[in-house]
Amino acid sequence: MLQLATSRPGAVPESGRCTDCAVRASAICGSLDVPGLDELSRMGRKVHLRPGQTLLWEGDESVLVGNVLEGMLKLSTVTGDGREQIVGIVFPSDFIGRPFGKDSHHSVTALTEARVCVFRRGAFDDFAGAHSGIEAALLRRTLDELDRARRWMLLLGRMSATERVASLLLEMIDRLGDTPGAPISLPLSRQQMGDLLGLAIETVSRTMTRFEREGLIDLPGGRRVVLRDRPGLERIAAG
Amino acid sequence: MLQLATSRPGAVPESGRCTDCAVRASAICGSLDVPGLDELSRMGRKVHLRPGQTLLWEGDESVLVGNVLEGMLKLSTVTGDGREQIVGIVFPSDFIGRPFGKDSHHSVTALTEARVCVFRRGAFDDFAGAHSGIEAALLRRTLDELDRARRWMLLLGRMSATERVASLLLEMIDRLGDTPGAPISLPLSRQQMGDLLGLAIETVSRTMTRFEREGLIDLPGGRRVVLRDRPGLERIAAG
DNA sequence: CGCGTTATTGATTAGTCTCAATTCAGGTGG
DNA sequence: CCACCTGAATTGAGACTAATCAATAACGCG
Numbered sequence: 001m002l003q004l005a006t007s008r009p010g011a012v013p014e015s016g017r018c019t020d021c022a023v024r025a026s027a028i029c030g031s032l033d034v035p036g037l038d039e040l041s042r043m044g045r046k047v048h049l050r051p052g053q054t055l056l057w058e059g060d061e062s063v064l065v066g067n068v069l070e071g072m073l074k075l076s077t078v079t080g081d082g083r084e085q086i087v088g089i090v091f092p093s094d095f096i097g098r099p100f101g102k103d104s105h106h107s108v109t110a111l112t113e114a115r116v117c118v119f120r121r122g123a124f125d126d127f128a129g130a131h132s133g134i135e136a137a138l139l140r141r142t143l144d145e146l147d148r149a150r151r152w153m154l155l156l157g158r159m160s161a162t163e164r165v166a167s168l169l170l171e172m173i174d175r176l177g178d179t180p181g182a183p184i185s186l187p188l189s190r191q192q193m194g195d196l197l198g199l200a201i202e203t204v205s206r207t208m209t210r211f212e213r214e215g216l217i218d219l220p221g222g223r224r225v226v227l228r229d230r231p232g233l234e235r236i237a238a239g
Numbered sequence: 240m241l242q243l244a245t246s247r248p249g250a251v252p253e254s255g256r257c258t259d260c261a262v263r264a265s266a267i268c269g270s271l272d273v274p275g276l277d278e279l280s281r282m283g284r285k286v287h288l289r290p291g292q293t294l295l296w297e298g299d300e301s302v303l304v305g306n307v308l309e310g311m312l313k314l315s316t317v318t319g320d321g322r323e324q325i326v327g328i329v330f331p332s333d334f335i336g337r338p339f340g341k342d343s344h345h346s347v348t349a350l351t352e353a354r355v356c357v358f359r360r361g362a363f364d365d366f367a368g369a370h371s372g373i374e375a376a377l378l379r380r381t382l383d384e385l386d387r388a389r390r391w392m393l394l395l396g397r398m399s400a401t402e403r404v405a406s407l408l409l410e411m412i413d414r415l416g417d418t419p420g421a422p423i424s425l426p427l428s429r430q431q432m433g434d435l436l437g438l439a440i441e442t443v444s445r446t447m448t449r450f451e452r453e454g455l456i457d458l459p460g461g462r463r464v465v466l467r468d469r470p471g472l473e474r475i476a477a478g
Numbered sequence: 479c480g481c482g483t484t485a486t487t488g489a490t491t492a493g494t495c496t497c498a499a500t501t502c503a504g505g506t507g508g
Numbered sequence: 509c510c511a512c513c514t515g516a517a518t519t520g521a522g523a524c525t526a527a528t529c530a531a532t533a534a535c536g537c538g
Binding site for chain 1: 314316317318319320322323324326327337338339340344345368371374375377378379381382384385386388389390391392393395396397398434436437477478
């Protein structure tokens with residue numbers, strides 16, 4: 001339930017310039033011209049995170065925002081007595097942090113090795129105010145995020161354990177799977193899958209092995225999953 | 240589970256001008272100067288909804304967006320077999336609809352008598368593109384909505400029925416209660432409370448009467464609730 | 479190869495849902 | 509104004525899902 005590695009990430013001031021950034025085209029920076037990009041470039045720094053490291057803490061003042069360059073991170077909240085809910089997973093080119101707000105409502109923690117391009121929130125807020133393209137891009141991204149969150153609310157509020165696990169598998173396979181039929185490596189432990197689905201770890205495990213027995217998936221071990229019967233999973237996930 | 244009244248709302252072209260709109264200061268229109276407001280004014284029309292009437296349907300093409308002028312509406316999604324989840328409640332000055340998107344991911348249905356100022360989505364998108372103040376205001380609003388949705392995900396994924404009902408009561412009392420200690424009238428049926436909390440109607444009902452027995456609230460009948468022991472409810476809601 | 483962690487499997491329990499029967503409230507028509 | 513009617517809310521009994529507790533097995537790493 002608690003984080004494993006909770007040390008503060010080290011700031012690694014890389015020399016990379018925004019103009020040759022891998023996610024430039026798809027991140028919100030894509031809306032900027034070269035001078036704007038240079039200005040932003042001087043404001044940001046790159047941070048490297050190891051799996052389990054937390055970049056932002058729930059309840060802390062919102063000091064940082066940024067873009068994911070590489071890797072995957074989870075956004076999570078915790079109840080008073082320590083039950084955790086993952087409220088989002090972010091991928092390269094996704095935006096993280098809470099601009100225009102006093103404090104951050106969820107923690108941001110690396111699931112894999114990750115690189116993030118971060119800015120001080122205040123400076124970013126000012127920059128965004130002066131470059132309406134950034135605000136426009138961020139608005140579109142936030143609207144998509146909100147749609148995703150609300151879809152997940154249906155899963156959490158109304159779906160059975162079976163339906164939830166099937167939905168997650170499909171989502172992960174779609175977001176991670178390059179080659180159809182090839183095994184994909186889940187970046188999530190069973191515990192994290194539970195925290196995402198609102199289920200106990202044992203329920204996730206049981207459901208996965210049941211799916212394997214029923215020929216829907218293969219579990220060759222080591223967090224790998226092979227999709228065997230997509231229509232079957234889709235039928236289950238549909239409710 | 241299904242809507243009662245599902246007829247299309249009538250478009251009531253009121254003569255009211257944006258400049259003396261009740262929600263102008265708090266809605267996203269607040270960011271506009273008088274010429275901008277006039278332009279927007281010509282694009283919009285006012286729609287009146289009765290309780291149960293649906294303005295936008297899940298899955299439909301996103302044709303309308305708008306601002307709530309009066310009343311309360313629910314945003315909801317449904318599983319394949321008809322289980323419903325309410326993913327949001329909107330109040331006066333809140334924005335509804337999905338700008339910059341092909342289709343709407345949830346239905347918008349009036350809970351009370353309501354008045355909404357609506358725009359064709361395409362026209363609004365163009366207008367927003369030309370007036371960055373609108374996009375900025377909408378961004379802030381959407382970020383707040385996203386925070387709210389994620390907080391609700393914790394409730395749906397990790398909280399017990401008791402904790403969920405206590406949380407809802409506190410939220411409703413805070414959002415609706417003018418005079419502390421006075422009874423507030425919930426605009427939600429027990430079924431709708433269930434759809435919001437991811438619970439069966441009977442569970443909501445049982446939990447409410449238990450709270451009454453324990454002296455936390457009074458239920459004078461007719462969807463009215465009186466808060467008797469806020470700290471007690473808060474202790475329960477905290478988890 | 480052994481240790482610590484993570485995952486699986488099993489037995490039991492608790493919490494919530496479902497089904498069913500009243501009761502209650504609000505609106506209608508006599 | 510009151511009796512009736514209808515949908516909503518409450519209450520009860522039982523079934524079932526998923527959580528919890530506990531033990532074992534598999535994995536990853538030094």
